[in-house]
Every structure is written in structure tokens, then in C-alpha cells.
Amino acid sequence: MISIDKVSKHYGSFQVLTDCTTQVRKGEVIVVCGPSGSGKSTLIKCVNGLEPFQSGTITVDGISVGDPKTNLSRLRSRVGMVFQHFELFPHMSITDNLTIAQVKVLGRSKEEATDKGLRLLDRVGLKAHAHKFPGQLSGGQQQRVAIARALAMDPICMLFDEPTSALDPEMINEVLDVMVELAQEGMTMMCVTHEMGFARKVASRVIFMDQGRIVEDNATDAFFGAPRSERARQFLAKILSH
Amino acid sequence: MYEFDWSSIPGALPFLWEGMKVSLEITLTAVIFGIAWGTALAMMRLSPLKPLSWFAAGYVNLFRAIPLVMVLLWFFLIVPQLLRSVFALDPNTDVRLTSAMIGFALFESAYYSEIIRAGIQSVPAGQVAAASALGMTYAQSMRLVVLPQAFRNMVPLLLTQAIVLFQDTSLVYVSALADFFGTAYKVGDRDGRLVELLLFAGAVYFVLCLAASQLVRRYQKKLNAHVAH
Numbered sequence: 001m002i003s004i005d006k007v008s009k010h011y012g013s014f015q016v017l018t019d020c021t022t023q024v025r026k027g028e029v030i031v032v033c034g035p036s037g038s039g040k041s042t043l044i045k046c047v048n049g050l051e052p053f054q055s056g057t058i059t060v061d062g063i064s065v066g067d068p069k070t071n072l073s074r075l076r077s078r079v080g081m082v083f084q085h086f087e088l089f090p091h092m093s094i095t096d097n098l099t100i101a102q103v104k105v106l107g108r109s110k111e112e113a114t115d116k117g118l119r120l121l122d123r124v125g126l127k128a129h130a131h132k133f134p135g136q137l138s139g140g141q142q143q144r145v146a147i148a149r150a151l152a153m154d155p156i157c158m159l160f161d162e163p164t165s166a167l168d169p170e171m172i173n174e175v176l177d178v179m180v181e182l183a184q185e186g187m188t189m190m191c192v193t194h195e196m197g198f199a200r201k202v203a204s205r206v207i208f209m210d211q212g213r214i215v216e217d218n219a220t221d222a223f224f225g226a227p228r229s230e231r232a233r234q235f236l237a238k239i240l241s242h
Numbered sequence: 243m244y245e246f247d248w249s250s251i252p253g254a255l256p257f258l259w260e261g262m263k264v265s266l267e268i269t270l271t272a273v274i275f276g277i278a279w280g281t282a283l284a285m286m287r288l289s290p291l292k293p294l295s296w297f298a299a300g301y302v303n304l305f306r307a308i309p310l311v312m313v314l315l316w317f318f319l320i321v322p323q324l325l326r327s328v329f330a331l332d333p334n335t336d337v338r339l340t341s342a343m344i345g346f347a348l349f350e351s352a353y354y355s356e357i358i359r360a361g362i363q364s365v366p367a368g369q370v371a372a373a374s375a376l377g378m379t380y381a382q383s384m385r386l387v388v389l390p391q392a393f394r395n396m397v398p399l400l401l402t403q404a405i406v407l408f409q410d411t412s413l414v415y416v417s418a419l420a421d422f423f424g425t426a427y428k429v430g431d432r433d434g435r436l437v438e439l440l441l442f443a444g445a446v447y448f449v450l451c452l453a454a455s456q457l458v459r460r461y462q463k464k465l466n467a468h469v470a471h
Contacts, residue, residue, distance in 0.1 A: 050371050082292025087372035091390050100386060101376035153376065 001026045001157055001188050002047060007056035009042065009212075016042050017053065018212045029189045031199040033207035035235060040192045041084075043209070044159050047190065048072075048079045061156055077105045080150030080158040084165050086142040087133035088149070094121065095130045098149050106153065113152070120148040124178050140171030147178055157188035164195055170177075196240060198226060208232040215222070250433040251442055254425075261448075264339065268421065269408045272346035276407075277400065279347065280354025285384065287359055299354065305352035311413050317345035318417040338419045350407055357399045361392035363373030398462040403456050409447060422446070 002024040009017040017039045024030050032040045045051040047058055049065045049072045058065040063075055088097050096116030102108045108116075121219050124144035126137075134142055143163055150158060160179065164172045176198050181188055183202035193199070199206055199220060206223040207215040208231070216223065216232045227233045286298035305313070321341035365388045373383035393400075412423035420428070423443055430439030 047372075048375060050374060073374070073377050073379050076375055079375075081372075081375035083368060083372060083375075085366075085368055087366075087368045087386055089369065089372075089391075091394060101378060103371075104382055104386065105377040149376070 001028075001061060002190065003057075004043070004047070005059075007043070007046060007053050007058060009039075009046065009051065009053040014119050016095070017046070019198060020056070020209075020212075020214050022214060022217050024188060024190050027186045028204040029183045029187075029202050030175050030191070030205050030207060031203040032190065032192045032207045032209060033196075033235070034215075037211075037214040038209040040209045041161050044161050044190060047159055048076050048081055050081075069227045073105070077101070077153055078156050080153060080155035082143070082146050082150055082158070082160045082163045086134070086139070086146045086164040086166075087229075088142055088146055090134050092133070093130070094126070094132055094134065094137075094145055095230055097145060098132065098152050102152055112197045116230055117148070117152050120151050121145065124148045125174075134187045138171060139167045143167065143171075143175045144178055147175075147182075151182075157190070158182065160189065160191040160193065162194075163193050164193065177224070194239060198235075208235065210235075243436070246438055248418065248438050248442075249433060250429065250435045251438065254429040254433075254439070257425050257429060258443075261420050261422040264420060265408065265411045265422040266344055267339070268346055268411045268414065269404065271343045272350045272407055272411075273340065273400075273404045275343075275347035276350035276354045277358070279351035280358050281389070283351060284358040284362060285353035287355065288362060293329035302352045302355055305349050306356075307446065310349055310410055311416060313349050314345045314413055315416050317341045321345070325392075338417050342414045342417065342419055346407070346411070350403070353403055354400070357396055357403060362388055364395050365391045394465070398458050398465070401458045401461075402455065405451050405458075408454075409451060412447075 003184075004020055004022050007017055007020045008015070015225055019242070020039075020043055022030075032044065034040050042051055046053045047060065047065065053066060056066075060075060060079060064070055065072070065075065075127060088094075092100065095114060095117060098121060099110065099113035102113035102116065103110060118127065118130060126141055126144055126148075129137060129141065129145075134145070138144065145153060147163075162177070164175050168174065172195070176195060179189075179191070179198065180202055191198075191203075203220045206216075206218060206220055207222070208218075208227070208229070210231050212215055216229045218228060222228075223232070224236070227236060283298045283301060286294040287302070289295050289298075318338065318341055321344060322337045325337045361443065369387055369391070370383050373387040374380075378386065411421055414421050415424045415427065418424065426439045426443035427436070430436035433439075
């Protein structure tokens with residue numbers, strides 16, 4: 001589904017990603033973790049071309065992201081993405097947030113889009129809030145709407161960029177519950193997150209990054225049981241000690 | 243001691259109203275075209291295409307570095323001739339109003355474009371990323387996501403600029419165009435009551451602009467309350 005091959009990226013002389021290589025197969029859930037500044041967010045943004053990269057190739061469903069001939073907008077409309085800061089459109093109602101891209105990008109009718117949007121809103125447990133504006137919802141609720149908005153496009157895979165990092169602790173679980181359910185239904189997912197409980201529960205593999213490199217790419221049980229790299233061991237010791 | 247005599251004002255009110263209509267007409271067209279062309283300039287300025295960005299930067303810097311009264315004067319000297327030759331108009335057709343409108347619109351768009359550019363930049367980059375991630379093209383993300391938010395943030399500044407613009411319309415006196423100020427001057431000159439007429443005209447500008455800026459302030463408070471919510 002997603003294939004990342006020897007991807008490198010630099011801002012001027014600063015190397016952000018070095019020779020990153022990995023695959024995400026259909027139906028897999030991959031968790032990407034690592035210390036801040038390790039390049040994990042940058043890597044996931046390269047997957048749908050939000051961040052350009054200088055060398056290497058990324059293909060999604062057989063389409064090369066870095067190829068200048070690729071219609072990136074079209075590709076992105078098939079890849080869902082959820083952001084750390086939700087990024088709902090604050091000047092639109094929840095319903096409009098859910099329907100605008102369906103109508104303007106996919107060309108669906110207003111009725112069809114609304115129907116689909118409200119069904120997904122119900123699924124994330126927020127049907128009663130359809131007429132509100134993003135500013136009237138809590139962070140956790142906004143993030144669930146953002147997930148519903150991405151799902152409304154019928155994506156072939158979903159990218160999550162630290163979806164719970166900006167949330168108050170008591171709101172993290174409501175978002176993770178939605179993500180776990182999605183994973184169990186077989187959605188292909190690539191998630192940048194520090195939620196190790198989530199990783200243990202649903203991840204097929206865990207990728208550990210440090211200083212722009214993929215240091216470890218391991219099956220979930222093996223990663224938590226006996227990480228191969230010293231750096232990952234230290235990282236796990238720090239975040240799991242509490 | 244100067245003795246005030248306000249008696250020529252009541253009779254002159256119909257003329258003054260005609261003049262006020264001219265002032266408002268110039269203001270309104272300059273605001274509408276200024277915002278439209280200013281938006282285009284702001285988007286060019288922010289465009290990754292260097293020539294567009296340079297053109298917009300040059301335009302804005304040029305108009306912001308020249309006094310408005312000179313721009314207006316050039317327009318009165320050049321544009322009427324141009325319009326007459328292009329449209330083969332009768333030499334007696336009065337195109338002063340049109341050239342004043344064009345002059346103001348082109349001049350004000352430089353200021354509007356800077357306000358709009360700041361407004362566009364005030365929208366977080368994550369919003370563009372989210373719009374792109376949903377498959378929107380650059381144009382769609384601008385039109386549907388960025389500009390609506392930018393304009394909502396900018397409304398108070400745009401209105402304040404319109405108030406300044408309304409005051410600046412008095413500069414059309416250089417072309418002897420009968421706007422509100424010009425009419426007041428002419429009437430005062432005719433009746434030998436220049437001091438009274440100009441005081442009256444000043445009072446009218448003051449009341450109108452003060453009232454308008456109070457309205458803007460109230461709107462801004464409402465907007466801030468809405469955002470805080």
C-alpha cells in the first residue's frame with residue numbers, strides 16, 4: 001500500500017531524514033515513535049506530499065508521490081490525514097467541515113455528502129453536534145470530527161500525525177477508542193504517536209526513529225519485549241517508567 | 243472680532259448633498275475595486291512564482307512611496323486624454339469623476355493588498371495543510387478555507403482604511419471636481435463665507451467618520467468575543 005524507499009530530506013544543510021525505508025501493507029497498522037525532532041512527523045507528511053523530499057521514492061497504491069507528473073491533489077483525496085491540532089475549518093459548521101471536500105473535491109451531491117458525513121459523525125459519537133462550530137467542541141470532540149472528516153473521503157489508508165499530543169489527558173482515550181475501532185475494521189494506518197498502549201493493542205509493527213533515521217522496524221511484541229537497538233531501549237525505559 | 247454668519251448654509255444643503263454623493267461614490271468604488279485588486283496583488287505577492295511576487299511588491303512599494311495628491315493629479319492630466327482617445331469621446335465629456343475613481347482604486351489597492359496579505363498570513367499554515375490533505379487544489383484551499391477566515395479577521399482594518407479613504411477623497415479638489423469638500427469651498431467662496439462653510443464641512447466629516455469608527459469598534463468587540471468563545 002505505502003512503500004518508502006531510501007527517502008532523504010534536508011532543509012539547507014540540516015538533514016531531517018536520512019535513507020528511510022519501510023513498507024505498510026494493506027490492513028497493517030504501523031506506529032511510528034521516537035524522540036521529538038527525530039523526523040517522524042516529517043516522514044509521515046512526505047507520504048502524502050505535504051512535505052517535499054529530495055531523494056528516494058515513496059509510492060502510495062502504486063503512485064509515486066515525488067513524481068512531478070503525479071496529480072498530488074487527486075492522490076491526497078484518497079489518503080486520509082489527521083493532524084495534531086485537528087485543523088477543522090473554524091468558519092464552517094461541523095456538517096460543512098464533513099461535506100466540503102466530498103462536494104468540492106469528489107463531486108458528490110450535497111445530499112449524499114451530508115448523509116455520509118452525518119453517518120460518520122454518528123459513528124464517532126457526535127451526531128448531536130452537527131450544527132455546532134468547531135470552537136464550541138472540546139479538543140477530543142474536534143479530533144473525532146477530524147477523523148470522521150477524513151473517513152468521509154473513503155480513504156484507502158489513514159495517516160495520523162500525533163493525534164493525541166495536543167489533548168488534555170482525559171480526552172485522549174475517546175480519540176484512541178475511535179482509532180482502535182478503525183484499526184480492528186482493517187483500515188491501513190500509519191500513526192505517529194507516543195501512545196504505547198495503543199501500539200501494543202493494535203499495531204502490526206512499530207517503527208522507531210532517531211535523528212532522521214529509522215533505527216528499528218520491528219514486530220510489535222518484539223519491539224516491546226526485546227528492542228534490538230540500545231537507543232530504542234533507552235526511549236522505552238523513559239516513557240514506560242511511569 | 244470675526245462675526246459668524248451661518249445663513250448661507252441652509253440654502254446650500256442640496257448642493258452639498260450632491261457633493262456628498264460624489265464623495266461617497268468615489269469611496270465606494272475605490273473600496274470595492276481596491277479590495278478586489280488588492281486581494282489579487284496580495285496573492286501574487288505570496289505566490290511562489292517570483293515574477294508575480296516581484297510585480298506585486300513593486301506595485302505596492304511604488305504607490306506607497308508617492309503622495310496620493312500627486313497620483314490624483316497625474317490621473318487628471320493623463321487618464322482623461324487617454325479615455326477620450328481610446329473611446330473616441332466628445333472632448334466635452336466630463337471624465338474627471340471616472341479618472342478620480344480609477345486613481346483612488348489603484349492607489350488604495352496598494353494599501354488594501356498589505357492588509358489582506360497580513361490577513362492571509364494570519365491563517366495558520368495547518369489550515370492549508372488540512373485543506374491540501376483533503377485533496378483541495380491551491381486555488382480551492384485559498385477560496386474555501388484561507389480567504390474566508392482572513393477576511394473575517396480583516397474586516398475592522400478594511401473598514402478603518404475605508405474611513406481614511408473617505409477623508410482622502412477631499413483631495414479631488416485638485417481637479418475642481420465637485421465632491422463634498424469642493425462644493426463647500428465653492429459655496430463659501432461665492433457667498434464670502436468660506437470660514438463658516440469649511441467649519442461646517444469639517445464638522446460633517448468629523449461626525450461621519452467618528453460614527454463609522456465607533457461602529458467598527460463595536461463590530462471588533464463582537465468579533466473578539468466570538469473568537470474567544
